[in-house]
Amino acid sequence: MKTFSINSVCGKARAGTLQTAHGAIETPFFMPVATKGSVKYLSNEEVLSAGTDCLISNAFILHLKPGLEVIGKHKGLHNFMHWQKGIFTDSGGFQVLSREFCLRLSEQGVLFRNPFDGKKMLFTPEKAIEIQSRLGSDVAMCLDDVPLAGSDLKRLTDSAERTFAWAKRCIASHKNKKQLLFGISQGGIEKKLRIKSTEQIVSLDFDGIALGGLCIGESKEKMQETIKSAFQKIPFEKPRYLMGVGSAREIIESVSMGIDIFDSCFPTRVARHGLAFAFEKNLNIDSSKFRIDLKPLEKKCNCFVCRDYSRSYLHHLYRTKEENAMKLLSYHNLFFIQGLMKKIRTAIKENSFKKEKFLKEFGK
Amino acid sequence: MKTFSINSVCGKARAGTLQTAHGAIETPFFMPVATKGSVKYLSNEEVLSAGTDCLISNAFILHLKPGLEVIGKHKGLHNFMHWQKGIFTDSGGFQVLSREFCLRLSEQGVLFRNPFDGKKMLFTPEKAIEIQSRLGSDVAMCLDDVPLAGSDLKRLTDSAERTFAWAKRCIASHKNKKQLLFGISQGGIEKKLRIKSTEQIVSLDFDGIALGGLCIGESKEKMQETIKSAFQKIPFEKPRYLMGVGSAREIIESVSMGIDIFDSCFPTRVARHGLAFAFEKNLNIDSSKFRIDLKPLEKKCNCFVCRDYSRSYLHHLYRTKEENAMKLLSYHNLFFIQGLMKKIRTAIKENSFKKEKFLKEFGK
Numbered sequence: 013m014k015t016f017s018i019n020s021v022c023g024k025a026r027a028g029t030l031q032t033a034h035g036a037i038e039t040p041f042f043m044p045v046a047t048k049g050s051v052k053y054l055s056n057e058e059v060l061s062a063g064t065d066c067l068i069s070n071a072f073i074l075h076l077k078p079g080l081e082v083i084g085k086h087k088g089l090h091n092f093m094h095w096q097k098g099i100f101t102d103s104g105g106f107q108v109l110s111r112e113f114c115l116r117l118s119e120q121g122v123l124f125r126n127p128f129d130g131k132k133m134l135f136t137p138e139k140a141i142e143i144q145s146r147l148g149s150d151v152a153m154c155l156d157d158v159p160l161a162g163s164d165l166k167r168l169t170d171s172a173e174r175t176f177a178w179a180k181r182c183i184a185s186h187k188n189k190k191q192l193l194f195g196i197s198q199g200g201i202e203k204k205l206r207i208k209s210t211e212q213i214v215s216l217d218f219d220g221i222a223l224g225g226l227c228i229g230e231s232k233e234k235m236q237e238t239i240k241s242a243f244q245k246i247p248f249e250k251p252r253y254l255m256g257v258g259s260a261r262e263i264i265e266s267v268s269m270g271i272d273i274f275d276s277c278f279p280t281r282v283a284r285h286g287l288a289f290a291f292e293k294n295l296n297i298d299s300s301k302f303r304i305d306l307k308p309l310e311k312k313c314n315c316f317v318c319r320d321y322s323r324s325y326l327h328h329l330y331r332t333k334e335e336n337a338m339k340l341l342s343y344h345n346l347f348f349i350q351g352l353m354k355k356i357r358t359a360i361k362e363n364s365f366k367k368e369k370f371l372k373e374f375g376k
Numbered sequence: 377m378k379t380f381s382i383n384s385v386c387g388k389a390r391a392g393t394l395q396t397a398h399g400a401i402e403t404p405f406f407m408p409v410a411t412k413g414s415v416k417y418l419s420n421e422e423v424l425s426a427g428t429d430c431l432i433s434n435a436f437i438l439h440l441k442p443g444l445e446v447i448g449k450h451k452g453l454h455n456f457m458h459w460q461k462g463i464f465t466d467s468g469g470f471q472v473l474s475r476e477f478c479l480r481l482s483e484q485g486v487l488f489r490n491p492f493d494g495k496k497m498l499f500t501p502e503k504a505i506e507i508q509s510r511l512g513s514d515v516a517m518c519l520d521d522v523p524l525a526g527s528d529l530k531r532l533t534d535s536a537e538r539t540f541a542w543a544k545r546c547i548a549s550h551k552n553k554k555q556l557l558f559g560i561s562q563g564g565i566e567k568k569l570r571i572k573s574t575e576q577i578v579s580l581d582f583d584g585i586a587l588g589g590l591c592i593g594e595s596k597e598k599m600q601e602t603i604k605s606a607f608q609k610i611p612f613e614k615p616r617y618l619m620g621v622g623s624a625r626e627i628i629e630s631v632s633m634g635i636d637i638f639d640s641c642f643p644t645r646v647a648r649h650g651l652a653f654a655f656e657k658n659l660n661i662d663s664s665k666f667r668i669d670l671k672p673l674e675k676k677c678n679c680f681v682c683r684d685y686s687r688s689y690l691h692h693l694y695r696t697k698e699e700n701a702m703k704l705l706s707y708h709n710l711f712f713i714q715g716l717m718k719k720i721r722t723a724i725k726e727n728s729f730k731k732e733k734f735l736k737e738f739g740k
Contacts, residue, residue: 048692329413
């Protein structure tokens, strides 16, 4: 069965449909991050009402806590979270390889220490696939070897090679027919290496291709350039997923290059630090200038926060450290980004998607 | 105009209506605490959908932050908070007299240091009334002299006398015809003193009478006894308000004594510590026994948390310190208490309110 179909093209941008076990998801789409099965400060009902069709959880973290036994008793992650739309699971390569967990990296896998019981455990490509299959996510991601930010060429090269080797093992062990499997390319922003890694991943039979290990502090220009050349290596008919992006500007830029799928904690993380998205200029709600500002966060926004509350009220909640400040700003920012995605999809379908126009409207 | 009418009586319990500038509120009712204009972790939309007809904010705290200028620009607290139902404001006697603020207490008022600008300021009965009038709450509370927990008889006697003197000044300075004004009796759990203070407050022309300075750590039995004797001194036709209560058990006991109004941060505060209200037995969601418990918090509860989530999921969120644990438990507990109030009102109207029956059902 064809799981991805492109229905409209506008320049390099495309609008299509990803078929999953939990329904069709229109692309391009943005996934908020529910690492532990919950988007910070937002109930899953709110994540849905903000316009979300798909979210991403973290298989590695969830297998540690609450554990597969607990989620299995709920017959999978969807029921556990009470979320009946799409779920991607990240394998957790980024987390297991962090200094917090990793003891030793080898061809076989990652030896790590479970922080909850202190035991040493081996995390392998096969294990990552088995966990995701048992979680029952709609899309599983391969285990990749994610280099830390600032790694040298040697480490980047090793990581890309190992990611390729692991990708083959992931495919070989993936038996869950209801679940799609995406491959991930590595190579940092080393253009040649990234292209090679992408070609390697593309050579395998994945349902979609992701670029991983980006958005971890590299320069925006170099990242854009890398993304552009790497994505050209992905066949037109495959869904293209840019992991860890991001801001309205990055999403618009990336859609114009033909990217279909995004995930990021950016909209909700910056909300917790007082940043509210707006068309003219994003607002730092902590600023004294909002003390007596009776306007909504964004007058063109239809979310309940903009309908009901003034900047002044939100400034007051933020300044007095009321948790509702985080919650209301998180909701607004997610609604804002999902509104952008909807507008992008419509524009592509109507053959009127223009990067510059969107950047002018959203990309401040 | 008569602002309070009793429509049904069942034993000493009564069901009635309090008319306010923002509509009629059926009694007995329970107010969640929105000290700074926001109930912790719950948006005002959620506070409403949980069945709340009236909440209580803190005039003293709000006049410090965000200040009357800000709230005045919104034409009052209702618009500032986007809450179009009833609002009580506590004058803030309890806060201004705390060790955090109070520099000197005299007949004139309370000299305190504003923690935001370090300036010394005088808080008087007239000031408390002026602030509440400008906030535009539906019911203002007198400034009372609230003794700290464990005060001796001398301090309790002084506090009751000063509260009486201040009550007269509050009445004299209260000119806002749209706002009701409630008096507060003091006297701790010293029965004679409490009765005398209540008689003094009742002798003045208030729209309602509150018992203050309770629920600060005294024994439940002594408190119940004090409440019983003091409330007998309040004329039948006046609304009776027990400040700082509380739990389902305390509310049921108090309703059976003829009390009409309650406020407390208890349901939401204990939620933040993992306690979920239930009929059989309240749950400590932190407990390992809920790790694989697929039941809702309370199977007879109709709130969205009980509809959508398992104890196991909530246990997981709580254990992994996701803020949504606090939020979902807070919503459930508030919904549970508002459900109790509704059931109490119905039972009184149907002349079937029985304390023992309610205690058996709710009062675990």
